[in-house]
Amino acid sequence: xxxxxxxxxxxxxxxxxxxxxxxxxxxxxxxxxxxxxxxxxxxxxxxxxxxxxxxxxxxxxxxxxxxxxxxxxxxxxxxxxxxxxxxxxxxxxxxxxxxxxxxxxxxxxxxxxxxxxxxxxxxxxxxxxxxxxxxxxxxxxxxxxxxxxxxxxxxxxxxxxxxxxxxxxxxxxxxxxxxxxxxxxxxxxxxxxxxxxxxxxxxxxxxxxxxxxxxxxxxxxxxxxxxxxxxxxxxxxxxxxxxxxxxxxxxxxxxxxxxxxxxxxxxxxxxxxxxxxxxxxxxxxxxxxxxxxxxxxxxxxxxxxxxxxxxxxxxxxxxxxxxxxx
Numbered sequence: 041x042x043x044x045x046x047x048x049x050x051x052x053x054x055x056x057x058x059x060x061x062x063x064x065x066x067x068x069x070x071x072x073x074x075x076x077x078x079x080x081x082x083x084x085x086x087x088x089x090x091x092x093x094x095x096x097x098x099x100x101x102x103x104x105x106x107x108x109x110x111x112x113x114x115x116x117x118x119x120x121x122x123x124x125x126x127x128x129x130x131x132x133x134x135x136x137x138x139x140x141x142x143x144x145x146x147x148x149x150x151x152x153x154x155x156x157x158x159x160x161x162x163x164x165x166x167x168x169x170x171x172x173x174x175x176x177x178x179x180x181x182x183x184x185x186x187x188x189x190x191x192x193x194x195x196x197x198x199x200x201x202x203x204x205x206x207x208x209x210x211x212x213x214x215x216x217x218x219x220x221x222x223x224x225x226x227x228x229x230x231x232x233x234x235x236x237x238x239x240x241x242x243x244x245x246x247x248x249x250x251x252x253x254x255x256x257x258x259x260x261x262x263x264x265x266x267x268x269x270x271x272x273x274x275x276x277x278x279x280x281x282x283x284x285x286x287x288x289x290x291x292x293x294x295x296x297x298x299x300x301x302x303x304x305x306x307x308x309x310x311x312x313x314x315x316x317x318x319x320x321x322x323x324x325x326x327x328x329x330x331x332x333x334x335x336x337x338x339x340x341x342x343x344x345x346x347x348x349x350x351x352x353x354x355x356x357x358x359x360x361x362x363x364x365x366x
Contacts, residue, residue: 212352
């Protein structure tokens with residue numbers, strides 16, 4: 041069996057590729073390298089440079105590599121950018137997925153794992169977000185992920201394609217420093233960036249209805265996330281026509297202030313946070329219920345928040361030699 045990993049040279053994608061190959065699965069990567077880095081990939085994994093919008097090229101890759109399953113991670117993923125450029129996000133994320141699924145079904149590929157997001161839930165007013173929690177996305181990015189789930193599910197039901205939509209919560213950490221996230225879009229690297237500049241970390245609002253007034257989130261180590269893809273892919277392979285929608289989180293909430301305190305402890309810094317005004321659209325609490333994936337696939341995360349911060353910091357130091365330990 042050969043798995044095509046779209047977006048496989050990205051931060052998450054490279055971890056998925058390595059988890060799949062470590063589990064003995066054959067993989068080929070398809071990536072436009074707009075944000076991916078070819079050097080992240082093992083030397084023996086083929087890399088084809090291209091866009092999912094290029095249906096003819098996708099079809100050739102599926103045929104030439106005898107692909108029998110797809111893990112689709114390629115997407116635009118910045119919430120703020122999606123608000124400014126909604127047409128671009130719908131074109132890349134939804135039309136790109138439609139073109140890919142058309143090639144997949146014509147090639148009679150059997151299994152399809154879709155990279156979704158907790159952004160599909162929007163601002164859920166619940167302690168734990170289950171897969172049945174209503175989806176009310178708050179950004180064009182979240183909308184494209186929800187529309188993608190609909191498209192994947194409908195295609196599976198119409199054609200017999202086995203499908204899984206994996207809703208990621210907040211991803212952090214790295215398997216090795218050279219695989220660390222190079223973007224500064226999430227809390228952990230945003231705090232690292234401030235510490236590198238010798239500036240206090242920022243908290244956007246401390247008057248939420250949470251124990252310490254700051255937002256609460258669920259964090260998942262990228263290595264655990266990658267291993268969840270392996271488990272989901274093999275479940276689809278073992279049961280043709282199967283349909284899964286699963287949260288990928290730890291079921292444990294950590295507040296922004298708690299995360300900053302933990303980051304200070306790991307990095308040796310002691311800069312107190314500065315409170316800034318709330319950002320529009322930030323929900324007070326988004327924490328996964330991870331029960332379904334445990335029941336369905338017998339999977340549980342193995343890494344804790346300390347592992348995420350420590351491995352992410354080692355990656356940050358590699359990328360930013362000007363950064364210092366406190």
